[in-house]
Amino acid sequence: MDRAAARGKIERLVGAYGENREHYESSEYNEAHVRSEFIDPFFLALGRDVHNDAHRVGRQREVVVEDRAQVRGHRRRPD
Numbered sequence: 001m002d003r004a005a006a007r008g009k010i011e012r013l014v015g016a017y018g019e020n021r022e023h024y025e026s027s028e029y030n031e032a033h034v035r036s037e038f039i040d041p042f043f044l045a046l047g048r049d050v051h052n053d054a055h056r057v058g059r060q061r062e063v064v065v066e067d068r069a070q071v072r073g074h075r076r077r078p079d
Helices: 003-021 031-045
Strands: 069-071 075-076
Touching: 003 031
Parallel strands: none
Antiparallel strands: 069 075
């Protein structure tokens, strides 16, 4: 994707956020929604293999989805 197309997609994401900011900042809008509606599309616009279409494993992947982290001896979800 060329820079102009990427910039256009990112500008649309910013515009959508600005138009509905109150909703996106409410407690109804959770982290999973943010990822699917803004974060993934942002990285896709930059040409990143967000969905691992190349079927890479481990650290070879371009984008790694956080699972759980070890915190004080317990596995917890990231914030």
